[in-house]
Amino acid sequence: MSLSSVDGRVLWLLRLMGAASCALVVLILFFLISDSIPALRELGPRLVHDESWHPRELAANGTYGMLPIVIGSLTVTLGAIALAAPLGLGSAIFCQFYAPRPVATVYRRLVELLAGIPSVVYGFWGLAILAPLIAEVLRPPGHSMFAGILVVAVMILPTIALISESALAAVPRATVMGAAALGMGRWSILRSIVLPSARGGILTATILGVARAVGETMAVVMVCGNIVKVPGSVFDSVRTLTANIALEMGYSLGTHRSALFVSGLLLLLTAIGLTLLVAWVERRDPLNGGGGTRG
Amino acid sequence: MSGLSLPTSSGTEERLVTTSIWTIALLVCGVFLWIVSDVVLNGLAGLSISYLVEAPAQGGRAGGILPILVSTLSILAVALIAAIPLGLGTAILLAEFTRRGGTFPTVVARSLDVLAAVPSIVFGLFGNAFFCVWLGLGYSILAGGLTLACMVLPILIRSLEAAFRAIPDEYRLAAAALGMSRTRTTLSVLLPQAAPGLVVGLVLGVGRVLAETAALLFTSGYVDRMPESWLDSGRSLSIHIFDLAMNVPGGEPNAYTSALVLIVMLLLINGAAAWGADRWVRRATGTS
Amino acid sequence: MRLLHSLPLLLATALLSGCTGGSAADGEGNQRQTIRLAGSSTLAPLAIEIGKRFEERNPGVRIEVQTGGSSRGIADARTGAVECGMSSRDLKDSEKDGVRAWTVAMDGVCFLVHASNPVRELSEEQLRGIYTGRITRWSEVGGRDAEIICINRADGRSELELVTKHFGIDPREIDADLIAGENQQGIKMVASDENAITYMSVGASEYEARNGTPIHLLPLRGVEASVATVAGGTYPLSRPLLYVTSDEVAELISRFIEYSRSAEVDDLVKAFSYVPLQR
CATH class of the missing domain: 1.20.5 (Single alpha-helices involved in coiled-coils or other helix-helix interfaces)
Known part of the structure; x- marks a missing residue:
């Protein structure tokens, strides 16, 4: 089809809009970098080496050790994914292979609803119910890494469940039925045929779960206690990169504000890295990864 | 399945x-x-009509949430007004005017993937640096809404693009056979066909905006009074829940009520999305 | 056109926002003027109420109050980001350049425990021990056999600066279990945990205690923590609540400041359990 002159002009307008959408990523990166530069220049390795996080407006007056906060983010994310990945996958398998059809429909709807609950509501539930429960049954003060891991795990479970389910659904039915005809048991079919061929999609689901867990803010601020210290146990209070920004951005100034932008930049780079990882998984495993990201 | x-x-x-x-x-x-x-x-x-039509008192412990609902919907309106033209344009570009696998569409799609993975608090930082400070909008409904527009853009574009892609090629061929330009085809043939799918995409975006808290903390601010202009600070419902839960002693009962209002709003919107999707599928498959 | 018909939701929100936009235009017809305040979360609730009363007497004026801590308030006033900053501590020498401070009321900082906590008094040495991690159980200071949940204030809060200065400790020595940002968050944390302790604005604490929040204000050096002792000058840890403006003050803002310092708002100052100015 050839383009008329009107089409040509419209196409340029649309291209401009597409470029603007693209440019947004560049714009975000630019603003985060430009506001990070003062801290990076003045502090540099001190962001890693300083023994504690006591930021001040002037670089010389404060200490800016971000390592405990990075460790806080990592531990909460790893803990949450360790809990949510098996549960999410189990949930997807349940929907596809174990539940009777009506049960599966209702169950899937429920998981979708779970995915739609705002993070501030999860956080509130964690604050009002979970943290006091942990303080009473396990160990005070309740506001702890453990509470954070539980809440974040509940939050990312639907993401993992829904995306891995679409990966499981993409496994060709004929293969599965063929195996069943050979008299293989349900779990044998899953283990030797379905799960290996859905591997890419399940991996994508897990990576996207990690992305959500790293970026989660409100729920974590509300239940983690927010002390900047490398946690000695799961019942200790921790602060994550996201919580750090949410807590201190409101009153931060000068180098302190800039240091918060460094943590934002770190989060952005993590997001870019995880996106590239997903793209790589999809390219390596085009059959199964593809259905995943369009969630 | x-x-x-x-x-x-x-x-x-x-x-x-x-x-x-x-x-x-x-x-x-x-x-x-x-x-x-x-x-x-x-x-x-705590839920009653008066809760929905009164202003909050004593930091939200008493009174209702009317100004907060107005702020929330205003932020939503700003976000949609900013995101829809850009999202629709980009979606049409990707679905109708470029070939899949070309360099430009791939670059756009990858950028959108990145944008979709950016944590909301990072959007908050960006919104604060760009809209509040650099553009001088301060803590305002406008700054909050524009920040959220950036955040929902990838979701919006993806679902709008899918809506266009779902239209069978016969429509495009028939329009071309009639000598219609692509612009005409898109506006008068494809857009109406894609409309239910567009509603689904829109509704997904609305849900995301209503649920958002972190990106609004330093862009639209905390002021819980009735906003009088786009440049006033306005507190969204999600931030109200956060504030009641964290900062107001005895704020829990009303935090629960506000959370219930927010969840009901989201459920209604999700229901609308499911209904729209259903209609869209029926129309696309020709069954009714 | 058909697209618009299928988007009632968009229309509804657009209409609704049209309403709010419209009222803004009305306001502009009356030459709407806004005074923005930002800073101390101790002073903010009082400033909001003073602002409401000032708005009633001056139609077309809007007072907008954001919290964010004293340092932020002072800095925003210096850069002109807001017309009026709020601080709950004296200005440091490095901050005095180009700004003026106006005392609005007086307040103190006190330590708080849950109302059910049998410990009714702690010496300064015991408090220092609790906050530096040397004392970890309530039984060590005559209380229940339970772990002390020590709540510190976020870095940059004026209370943290006042307390560390008063006790002669470095903020880095503090070994706490949890962190509270705004005043209200700290009060809420103590009210919901029987074994918690934190420190807070005397006014905010007394206000909450009077309204039934289960907290107990600990005396300091044997002096009861109350509005009366702060007013009398006997309470050892007191501080001014300040407005901070640039050197040159516009007419409207100076009228607002004058009003905030006048006897007309003494009832509001007292209602928030702060100490009105001695005139």
Whole structure:
């Protein structure tokens, strides 16, 4: 089809809009970098080496050790994914292979609803119910890494469940039925045929779960206690990169504000890295990864 | 696809796995019921018409949430007004005016993937640096709405693009045979066809905006009064819940009520999305 | 056109926003003027109420109050980001350049425990021990056999600066279990945990205690923590609540400041359990 002159002009307008959408990523990166530069220049390795996080407006007056906060983010994310990945996958398998059809429909709807609950509501539930429960049954003060891991795990479970389910659904039915005809048991079919061929999609689901867990803010601020210290146990209070920004951005100034932008930049780079990882998984495993990201 | 009738074989391992899978499903249901019943039971106590039409008093412990609802909807309106033209344009570009796999569409699609993975607090930082400080909008409904527009853009574009891609090629060919330009085809043939799909995309975006808290903390601010202009600070419902839960002693009952209002709003919107999607599928497959 | 018909939701929100936009235009017809305040979360609730009363007497004026801590308030006033900053501590020498401070009321900082906590008094040495991690159980200071949940204030809060200065400790020595940002968050944390302790604005604490929040204000050096002792000058840890403006003050803002310092708002100052100015 050839383009008329009107089409040509419209196409340029649309291209401009597409470029603007693209440019947004560049714009975000630019603003985060430009506001990070003062801290990076003045502090540099001190962001890693300083023994504690006591930021001040002037670089010389404060200490800016971000390592405990990075460790806080990592531990909460790893803990949450360790809990949510098996549960999410189990949930997807349940929907596809174990539940009777009506049960599966209702169950899937429920998981979708779970995915739609705002993070501030999860956080509130964690604050009002979970943290006091942990303080009473396990160990005070309740506001702890453990509470954070539980809440974040509940939050990312639907993401993992829904995306891995679409990966499981993409496994060709004929293969599965063929195996069943050979008299293989349900779990044998899953283990030797379905799960290996859905591997890419399940991996994508897990990576996207990690992305959500790293970026989660409100729920974590509300239940983690927010002390900047490398946690000695799961019942200790921790602060994550996201919580750090949410807590201190409101009153931060000068180098302190800039240091918060460094943590934002770190989060952005993590997001870019995880996106590239997903793209790589999809390219390596085009059959199964593809259905995943369009969630 | 579900309920695939696979043989239920015996054997210890098989039975063990079956038990664990069912346990996981029950666990997920249990957690869901726990959270939802907690919010509903505690929230219903404070819910009344007056809660929806009064201004908050004593930091939200008393009174209602009217100014907060107005702020929330204003932020939503700003976000949609900014995001829809850009999102629609980009979606049309990707679906109708470029070939799949070309360099430009691939670059756009990858950028959108990145944008979709950026944590909302990072959007908050960006919004604060760009809209509030650099453009001088301050803590305002405008700054908050524009920040959220950036955040929903990838979701919007993807679902709008999918809506256009779902239209069978016969429409485009028939329009071309009639000598219509591509612009005409898009505006008068494809856009109406894609409309229900567009509604679904829109509704997904609306849900995301309403649920958002972190990106608004330093862009639209905390002021819980009735906003009088786009440049006033306005507190969204999600931030109101956060504030009541964290900063107001005795704020829990009303935090529950506000959470219930927010969840009901989201449920209604999700219902609308499901309804729209259903209509869209029926129309696309030609059954009615 | 058909697209618009299928988007009632968009229309509804657009209409609704049209309403709010419209009222803004009305406001502009009356030459709407806004005074923005930002800073101390101790002073903010009082400033909001003073602002409401000032708005009633001056139609067309809008007073907008954001919290964010004293340092932020002072800095925003210096850069002109807001017309008026709020601080709950004296200005440091490095901050005095180009700004003026106006005392609005007086307040103190006190330590708080849950109302059910049998410990009714702690010496300064015991408090220092609790906050530096040397004392970890309530039984060590005559209380229940339970772990002390020590709540610190976020870095940059004026209370943290006042307390560390008063006790002569470095903020880095503090070994706490949890962190509270705004005043209200700290009060809420103590009210919901029987074994918690934190420190807070005397006014905010007394206000909450009077309204039934289960907290107990600990005396300091044997002096009861109350509005009366702060007013009498006997309470050892007191501080001014300040407005901070640039050197040159516009007419409207100077009228607002004058009003905030006048006897007309003494009842509001007292209602928030702060100490009105001695005139």
